[in-house]
Amino acid sequence: MSYKEALQNITTFIFDVDGVLTDGSVILDSSGEMVRTMNTKDGFALQHAIKKGYNVCIITGGNSVMVKKRLEHLGIKDVFLAAHEKIGIFNTYLSNNNIEPHQVLYMGDDLPDYPCLEAAGIGACPNDSAVEIREISNYISHIKGGKGCVRDVIEQTLRLHNQWFDKDSFKW
Numbered sequence: 001m002s003y004k005e006a007l008q009n010i011t012t013f014i015f016d017v018d019g020v021l022t023d024g025s026v027i028l029d030s031s032g033e034m035v036r037t038m039n040t041k042d043g044f045a046l047q048h049a050i051k052k053g054y055n056v057c058i059i060t061g062g063n064s065v066m067v068k069k070r071l072e073h074l075g076i077k078d079v080f081l082a083a084h085e086k087i088g089i090f091n092t093y094l095s096n097n098n099i100e101p102h103q104v105l106y107m108g109d110d111l112p113d114y115p116c117l118e119a120a121g122i123g124a125c126p127n128d129s130a131v132e133i134r135e136i137s138n139y140i141s142h143i144k145g146g147k148g149c150v151r152d153v154i155e156q157t158l159r160l161h162n163q164w165f166d167k168d169s170f171k172w
Contacts, residue, residue, distance in 0.1 A: 010105045013107075014058070023147060058078065091119070107153060109125055109128070126144050127145075
């Protein structure tokens with residue numbers, strides 16, 4: 001089955017944070033907080049997917065309170081921080097929400113994401129992902145992590161389902 005055909009089944013997006021929703025950089029401020037930046041176009045796409053009825057989940061090894069606040073502000077209810085064994089959380093999330101693996105698009109960028117990428121219906125990664133992740137991904141975004149790769153996969157999926165743009169649903 002091709003990537004575009006598999007997108008027909010997607011009801012759920014699961015994303016890593018560092019290297020996917022961020023570019024992987026951290027700024028250390030004087031309080032010791034590790035500050036990250038996130039792309040607002042990714043943020044819009046995440047909100048839009050939720051409004052259209054898609055499940056959105058975050059599974060990250062990081063443990064930043066600010067990252068969690070940002071994601072919750074976008075409407076994401078399922079945010080799993082300090083995930084050292086991502087596949088266990090992935091499987092529990094699917095089981096608890098009656099989601100089949102073929103309905104999931106998982107986007108990750110580095111070795112801890114490997115098992116989830118293998119388990120998902122579509123494994124996707126940013127353009128600047130680790131070689132091993134690129135080798136097993138069904139789709140490699142043309143966009144780097146933190147620069148809109150999340151929007152790329154969400155927009156493709158919603159466009160395929162004719163749910164991306166309806167001029168009457170936006171206030172101009």
